[in-house]
Amino acid sequence: MDEEDKTDEETKEEVKEEITEDKPTTPTGLSVIEEARKERVELQKQLDRKEALLNREEALEADRQLGGRAEAGGVKDKPKEISDVEYMEEVMSGKHNAKE
Numbered sequence: 001m002d003e004e005d006k007t008d009e010e011t012k013e014e015v016k017e018e019i020t021e022d023k024p025t026t027p028t029g030l031s032v033i034e035e036a037r038k039e040r041v042e043l044q045k046q047l048d049r050k051e052a053l054l055n056r057e058e059a060l061e062a063d064r065q066l067g068g069r070a071e072a073g074g075v076k077d078k079p080k081e082i083s084d085v086e087y088m089e090e091v092m093s094g095k096h097n098a099k100e
Contacts, residue, residue, distance in 0.1 A: 028035065090096055
């Protein structure tokens with residue numbers, strides 16, 4: 001029985017040596033968890049950059065809309081005030097015809 005006990009012990013030792021805890025790896029050589037963490041950090045950087053760009057774009061759009069280029073809200077030129085005599089002369093000359 002001693003031989004069988006040794007064989008069992010040797011077999012156990014061989015099995016222990018063969019079993020190694022290999023972490024699943026990706027093509028970059030990192031473990032799957034390390035790769036996921038790295039991707040999460042990169043994604044967060046990209047999201048932060050996109051947020052900053054959107055904030056800039058919103059500010060530029062607000063400046064464009066409020067920049068004075070819009071026609072609405074503008075002050076129209078006041079018509080020139082004329083005297084009664086000048087108005088009568090314009091009417092008599094036909095400048096204020098109803099057909100216009």
